[in-house]
Amino acid sequence: MVQFQSSELAKKAGVTVETLRYYHKEALLAEPQKTDAGYRQYTEADLQRVLFIKRCQGLGFTLKEIKELLALKDDTTHTAGEVKTLTQEKIALLNQKIAVLEEIKTTLTSLVKNCDGKGGVSDCNILKALSTNEEHNHLGETSSC
Amino acid sequence: MVQFQSSELAKKAGVTVETLRYYHKEALLAEPQKTDAGYRQYTEADLQRVLFIKRCQGLGFTLKEIKELLALKDDTTHTAGEVKTLTQEKIALLNQKIAVLEEIKTTLTSLVKNCDGKGGVSDCNILKALSTNEEHNHLGETSSC
DNA sequence: ATAAACCCCGTTCTTAAGTACAGGGTCAAT
């Protein structure tokens, strides 16, 4: 069986050794066997697990969520439906975030449109809008972030 | 001149007294006059400043950015153009963030579409896709976040 | 047999935007 030491696995996975230690501490990755000197000996399965974590992270899952995902994956009594649900919840969250950002963007864009950028700060329509509570500049409370 | 004590201003501005203390520490808000007993006496201008901060925050500006904005606002030698530029940069950032989220959403959505949610975790097409590096599942490195 | 390049462990530091807490003064009313 092929074994790697920590820096080797780290390089293959595109993380640092510190990150691996962190994953061990957070129980995302089990401690592998160790040599007599206490050196970790990782396997291909460990590498795959770290890559899985990294892929999930790239898709916006937090380590906490990834831990859940891994727990489902590790325990065959769980179902595909649970994974699907988790993923759909993530999509819903994503939609919320996108909607908030879009709304903010709309407001900022209209602020910029109303500002010719000429004159001193006291002439700036953006600052004027931000300095008043009036409704007509879309500046209602952008509730939960 | 009307003066408020801290909890009063906090209530009017929708923040806590602790937040005000934090803004003082961060130099977003100057320390107001104090009574002999050391009690802060805020003015209407202080209230407006906190409201300004909160509005900017609602639009996704960080306190650091708001500090910049306030610095421009406070110093009349600055121009409306600077404010406009800052705002436009924020919009650009916003667009980047939205694009990243949209991309992730696309990937997750296609993962969900390929998973019927039936069977155990070993049947789950989402987990299968996340467990392999193949190109056909849109799982390329979602670079900078 | 010693230097370079690894490895280990435990602990502290980082960012953002506060929140919480400990310990103590003050003001108004009873």
Add this chain to the structure above:
DNA sequence: ATTGACCCTGTACTTAAGAACGGGGTTTAT
């Protein structure tokens, strides 16, 4: 004159995901 509701200060804690550090062991090559 004492209770309750304020106020002050300074310090530590929070979340997320590691990064950095200090101090020390090991392996490999020279």
